[in-house]
Amino acid sequence: MVSFRKSLLAGITATGLVLAGCSSDGDGGGAGNAAANEGQDARGPITFAMGKNDIEKVQKIAERWNAEHPDEKVKIHELAGEADAQREALVQSLEASSGEFDVMALDVTWTAEFAANGYLVPLQDAMKVDTDGLLKPAVESATYNGTLYAVPQNTNGQLLFRNTELIPEAPKDWEGLRKSCEPLPEDKGCLTLQLSQYEGLSVNTLDAIHAWGGSLIDDQGKVTVDSPEAKAGLQALVDAYGDGTITKESTGATEEETMQAFTNEKSAYAVNWPYMFDAAGETPVAGKFEVTPLVGPNGVGASTLGGYNNGINAHSKHKATARDFIEYVISEQSQMGFAEESFPPVLASIYDDQKLIEKFPYLPALKESLENAKPRPVSPYYNAMSKAIQDNAYAAINGSKDVDKAIADMKAALEQASK
Numbered sequence: 059m060v061s062f063r064k065s066l067l068a069g070i071t072a073t074g075l076v077l078a079g080c081s082s083d084g085d086g087g088g089a090g091n092a093a094a095n096e097g098q099d100a101r102g103p104i105t106f107a108m109g110k111n112d113i114e115k116v117q118k119i120a121e122r123w124n125a126e127h128p129d130e131k132v133k134i135h136e137l138a139g140e141a142d143a144q145r146e147a148l149v150q151s152l153e154a155s156s157g158e159f160d161v162m163a164l165d166v167t168w169t170a171e172f173a174a175n176g177y178l179v180p181l182q183d184a185m186k187v188d189t190d191g192l193l194k195p196a197v198e199s200a201t202y203n204g205t206l207y208a209v210p211q212n213t214n215g216q217l218l219f220r221n222t223e224l225i226p227e228a229p230k231d232w233e234g235l236r237k238s239c240e241p242l243p244e245d246k247g248c249l250t251l252q253l254s255q256y257e258g259l260s261v262n263t264l265d266a267i268h269a270w271g272g273s274l275i276d277d278q279g280k281v282t283v284d285s286p287e288a289k290a291g292l293q294a295l296v297d298a299y300g301d302g303t304i305t306k307e308s309t310g311a312t313e314e315e316t317m318q319a320f321t322n323e324k325s326a327y328a329v330n331w332p333y334m335f336d337a338a339g340e341t342p343v344a345g346k347f348e349v350t351p352l353v354g355p356n357g358v359g360a361s362t363l364g365g366y367n368n369g370i371n372a373h374s375k376h377k378a379t380a381r382d383f384i385e386y387v388i389s390e391q392s393q394m395g396f397a398e399e400s401f402p403p404v405l406a407s408i409y410d411d412q413k414l415i416e417k418f419p420y421l422p423a424l425k426e427s428l429e430n431a432k433p434r435p436v437s438p439y440y441n442a443m444s445k446a447i448q449d450n451a452y453a454a455i456n457g458s459k460d461v462d463k464a465i466a467d468m469k470a471a472l473e474q475a476s477k
Contacts, residue, residue, distance in 0.1 A: 067129040093155070094179045094372035099291045102376040104383060107135040108366070109144045115401050116163070116211075119392045123383060124235055130379040132161075141165055143220070151378070152177045157373040160380045163211060171438035172369060173207040179370040179377060180393035181206040187385050199208040199433030200367040207369060210404040214364030215427035216265070216329055217349040217420065219338075224326040228350045232269075232294065235327065235353055236303045241313045242326055247305035250319040251329035254310050255452045261362040261434075261442045262329065263451040267291035268432045269354030274443070274472060275435070281472045284465050293461045294355070296454050309455060320347075335420045336400060349420045353428040361431040365402070397421075402428070439475045446471030 107115055113136050120132040125212065135158075137144040148162055152172070164172060172178050181187050187209050189197045196210035218235075220228060224246060229235035239248035255432065272288025274282050282288065294317060298304045305316065307327055312331055313372030320328035321341035328334070352359030368384040370377060386392060393403035397414055402424060407427035435443050446468050453466035 069124055089177045091180075091372055094176070097375060098179075098184045098377045098381075100376050101130055101379045103131050103133065104160035104374065104376050104379050105135050105158060106161045106163070106383070107131045107137055107148065107159040109141070110136045110392050111139045112212075112366075112401065113137075114395060115399055116387070118395060119387055122391075123386055127379075130376070130382075132383055135159060142476045148172075149246070149320075152371065152373075155373050157371055157375050159371055160374040160376060161384055162369050162371060164208060164369050166363060167368055167434055167440045167444075169200050169208050169367050169369065170202045170436040171440065173202040173205075174438040177369070177372055179206045179372055179374070181209065181370075181381070183471050185370070185377065185381050187381065187388075189388075191406060192388065192404045193406050193428050195363050195428060195431045195433050196365060196367075199363055199365070199436060200369075202436050205314050208367035209388060211366045211368045211384075211387055212317055213402050213404050213428060214331055215402070215424055215431045216261075216352055216361040217332055217423055217427055219320055219328040219330060219334060219347055219349055221320070221323065221343055221347050223346045224323075225240050228348065229353055231353050231357055232355050236298065236301075237301060239326060246323070247307070247319065247325040249327040249329070250305045250311060250316050250325040252311050252313060253299070253304070253308040253452070253455055254312055254315075255448050256312065257444060257448075258312055259451055260447040262371055263292065263295065263447050264362055264432065264434070265329075265360055266295045266350060268360035269352070270294060274447075275476075279476065281469050281473060281476070284469045289461060289465050292451060292454060292465060295451070296461055299455050300457075307450075332402065332420055332424055333400070335418075351423055351430060358426065358430050361427045363428070363431045363433045365404070389412070437476065442475035443472055444477055 063476050106116065106120065113134060117134050120134055124131045137147055145168055151158055153444060179185055182205060189471050192210055192251050193213060196213045200206055200208040224242060225238050229238050241249060251262050253262060267288045270287050270291035272285050272291050274283050307319060315332050316328050316330050317337060319325040321338050321343050323342055329352060333391035338344065338347060352361050354360060368382045388405060390405060393408050394402045415421050437443060450464040450468040452454055453459040454461050
């Protein structure tokens with residue numbers, strides 16, 4: 059559906075792991091933030107800020123909330139559609155210690171940065187929110203230095219799309235995918251994914267590194283991208299591009315070009331986000347494709363995680379209402395509403411609803427993808443880290459660096475980025 063596509067394009071930076079110990083203020087804006095600790099029992103009207111592409115989904119929740127809470131109404135504030143413009147507007151307001159936005163829908167890559175700068179209320183003690191029923195990787199994306207700073211609102215995970223006329227049986231692992239493409243005619247590519255030099259390249263590089271058992275950093279914040287497992291992941295990506303398993307067009311592909319290649323039957327497989335399932339329903343591949351989780355060397359692969367996390371402004375005047383509202387957003391009724399609009403929910407039980415599965419057949423595969431997904435680096439320096447990944451992965455894929463050199467340069471850049 060278009061809603062998935064808009065969600066994706068508005069802030070599709072989905073990658074994965076946790077950066078421990080990186081903070082600009084020592085405790086990540088936690089207990090030492092006086093503003094965040096003030097007025098935690100205060101109630102009253104609040105303002106919720108979110109990018110315009112998907113805001114109508116939360117607007118419906120706000121309208122229901124307002125009918126039930128006439129003295130604590132939620133006003134929806136529409137931010138720009140572009141992720142960078144959204145972030146800029148929020149940061150300008152927060153830097154001025156303004157409380158104009160009580161709750162903010164944050165792209166998952168921003169949560170650590172906002173927490174480290176003291177912009178967010180730690181969700182502990184009186185502000186604690188129960189997240190036990192939520193998908194664990196989504197909760198990890200909202201956790202910084204061991205403290206929850208936001209509540210996942212919605213999520214997203216990648217899927218492997220397969221043309222069933224070209225490839226009748228789903229591959230069980232990466233080698234199975236590669237071999238399944240050997241009988242394809244010359245005019246059909248095997249696998250298209252996003253290797254153009256932008257965030258999509260970071261996502262797919264991290265998918266490979268994680269699937270092969272590697273990581274960018276460990277739990278202590280040490281850069282570990284030079285491990286044998288991480289090297290093997292990047293090498294697998296490079297080799298697949300070199301032998302034609304990954305199409306040459308992939309180095310110029312974003313999500314849109316990936317969809318065009320698959321729906322026009324130029325590629326037997328594609329890695330993309332769930333929005334493509336509905337979008338492909340009126341194309342030449344309608345009725346002849348299936349989706350599964352990504353595959354790795356030993357079975358299910360590791361998708362990158364997308365979505366929004368709802369954080370409370372440290373300068374909000376009505377923090378108790380803000381806390382209750384973000385909890386309201388993860389209620390079964392609210393999350394079911396997201397699912398009905400093809401906006402992937404974070405409440406795990408929704409993915410087992412049989413009526414929804416009949417309507418959205420990709421849900422079981424998406425749930426498995428999400429359960430095996432990795433949140434992108436929970437780091438205030440994510441933008442610099444992503445650039446380090448992109449620059450060196452692109453060089454390795456295109457053959458201007460060998461994998462050892464690319465990994466060594468990536469490690470140096472990552473270490474510099476986290477200082």
